[in-house]
Amino acid sequence: MRLMRRRSTVLLSVLGALALLFGAAPASMGAQPAGPPAHHPVIFVHGYNADPGVWGGMIADFKAAGYTDDELFSWGYDTHQSVNEVLAGRFTDYVNSVLSRTGASKVDLVAHSFGSLTTRWYVKFRGGTATVDHWVSLGGPNHGTYTSWACVIWDQACRDMSPGSYVQNQLASGDETPGAVKYATFWSECDEVINPDSSVALSGAVNTDAGCLQHNDLLGDDGVSQGVRDFLAG
Numbered sequence: 001m002r003l004m005r006r007r008s009t010v011l012l013s014v015l016g017a018l019a020l021l022f023g024a025a026p027a028s029m030g031a032q033p034a035g036p037p038a039h040h041p042v043i044f045v046h047g048y049n050a051d052p053g054v055w056g057g058m059i060a061d062f063k064a065a066g067y068t069d070d071e072l073f074s075w076g077y078d079t080h081q082s083v084n085e086v087l088a089g090r091f092t093d094y095v096n097s098v099l100s101r102t103g104a105s106k107v108d109l110v111a112h113s114f115g116s117l118t119t120r121w122y123v124k125f126r127g128g129t130a131t132v133d134h135w136v137s138l139g140g141p142n143h144g145t146y147t148s149w150a151c152v153i154w155d156q157a158c159r160d161m162s163p164g165s166y167v168q169n170q171l172a173s174g175d176e177t178p179g180a181v182k183y184a185t186f187w188s189e190c191d192e193v194i195n196p197d198s199s200v201a202l203s204g205a206v207n208t209d210a211g212c213l214q215h216n217d218l219l220g221d222d223g224v225s226q227g228v229r230d231f232l233a234g
Contacts, residue, residue, distance in 0.1 A: 039067055040108045040133050041098050042232065044074045045091070047113025047139075048157055052076045054112065054219050061225045073098050079114055083160045083167045088121040095122065095131060108134040108232050112219055113193065114157055116140025120171050129179025134232050137185045138218040142176075143199040144168045147192075163199075177204030184231045186224050188213040206231065 044055040052074035059072050075094050081087055111119045116137040122128040144163030151158035160167040177183040185207045187200035193215035201207035210224050218224050
């Protein structure tokens with residue numbers, strides 16, 4: 001009887017070892033580590049006298065194309081403040097918070113109008129060449145717009161958007177599209193805000209004629225939305 005108990009103990013030990021070898025091990029092998037996210041987080045930056053709500057249609061398009069809520073962000077800010085002295089610093093903090101929250105190493109930026117200046121300043125002067133993969137400007141006053149002269153007397157943002165301003169001259173100095181960031185602009189020949197139309201395009205960027213669209217229609221146009229997503233996928 002003692003011998004039989006010993007044999008039973010040995011048999012149970014062998015069976016346990018086999019279970020660990022052929023049962024538990026394959027289960028652990030099947031639990032693959034999570035892969036990298038499908039997309040970089042995208043930060044949408046609105047323009048002058050606007051708010052993050054203007055991105056509702058485009059964000060819906062991004063979600064329909066497979067982006068998740070955790071990959072889409074909209075930065076809201078006071079558009080009457082200085083690009084270089086105030087807004088670029090606050091945007092830097094926002095980008096850092098998105099990187100920390102998502103665990104991503106880089107973000108994509110999509111800016112409309114005045115938002116193009118703040119995001120460009122971040123990329124060029126505040127380390128954004130290391131944290132931005134794609135940068136997109138929709139109707140940005142990238143070389144200034146004469147329309148801004150209507151409000152330069154009382155509004156700092158209008159002064160920043162004026163041709164020949166300190167912000168414009170600094171952004172245009174040297175390389176307009178620095179670093180390994182991929183740059184794109186979308187401009188319209190019927191834009192009533194950006195004057196001249198050629199202000200939007202940047203040397204070194206993929207510059208796309210969006211057709212005859214008014215300034216705010218760039219935000220909701222299906223062709224522009226698809227073009228932005230195609231560019232970010234490249």
